[in-house]
Amino acid sequence: MAERHTLYFGNLEDRVDESLLYELGIQAGPVVSVYMPKDRVSLLHQGYGFVEYPSAKDADYAATLLANIKLYNKPVNVRRAGSDKPTSEVGAKVFVGNLDILVTEKVLTQTFSSFGPLVSTRIARTSEGQPKGYGFVIFEDFEAADAAIKGMDGQYLMNKPCTVGYARKENSAGFHGDEVERRLAREAKRHGVKFGLK
Template identity: 55%
Template sequence: MATSGLAGGRIAASAGSNLLGQHAVDRNQDHTVYVGNLDPQVTEEVVWEAFVQAGPVVNVYVPKDRVSNAHQGYAFVEYRGEDDADYAIKVLNMIKLYGKPIRVNKAAQDAKKSNEVGANLFVGNLDAELDEKLLYDTFSAFGVVVTTPKIMRDPDTGNSRGFGFVSYDSFEAADAAIEAMNGQFLCNRPISVTFAYKKDTRGERHGTPAERMLAANADKKATAHRPHTMFAAGPAQGQRQGQPVAGV
């Protein structure tokens, strides 16, 4: 259900709440933050109440499955101004809602997905008290962490099993994290940091030369398709049509 405005202190539902494309067009993307890793218990009201603490909220949109009506684990929050959105990212990223640390970043951000890059790390020998926020704060120093770090936990008790995973948007960031953090002490325990094993493979880890080559080729293609903007604002001052450019 999308939300728009307050009615009697609550959120008033707007029409067309399942039309993600329509809402994406209506939203001011520069004023909007993406909120990920939401617990199933989180509602539009909970998101609103959490994010209005950072500034005036214009709209909250939580996409839902058309069949089950359950939300899909993420939301969009539009603020009145871009400064409010930036402040929300600063103060609300990695806070916990129903025990799960949420991921908050700009909705317009064009970050590469970790499963497209493969720069995924295994972090072992974690202290039982270490949480996802500390893991994020530690490893985000080396590059862009594209998804909320995941600490594996016992499904019954919720206690940490002593290891987790961190995914970057580039192998350069992953390499830097391994070099700096493998064997370092975190919460008084020396942690191990290596590339994670790939799913559905027999012991093959991420970070292989082939995987790096694919990522590099993807970057080249993305660069090649970017519009050429050198003269987007028109010719430089003093140049006239038909006048040669010095040095050419």
């Protein structure tokens, strides 16, 4: 298999077989082959498998689309074969800056949940647990994130006006909320696949 075109699927439930993995993989694009290594004695698969796509572009798209998928209610670890990290960190992730030290995750949740469903909130802290003055809110969709940015940027949270905008992507010069991410989110929704960050 061409490693650069292949996705690793880990944490697979025992009932998953190659035909089911193929059905999952083809939801994101054309599949060249599927391989699930089996134990030589028991002949059972070992909890992981590989799906090969025709091009690196197809594999990248599939990795993004299937990032938070579950099979038999068990989250599947999807990433490019040979890489230790998922290929893409995508989603409606919002940066909230200039935060008062009294602002907690609970305050962020209460404040931002009025704009739409949240995935998570987090205050950045030092190794000693002290707040760094900024945090992140991840929404389930870009519409809620857009509304939060429009409604909260410059508004007072506790005693300080906060700055709100899309967060910078890790290992990239770009920001979340770009057209590529929005297109991927629309495709995921069309295929009934959960999309975005945890």
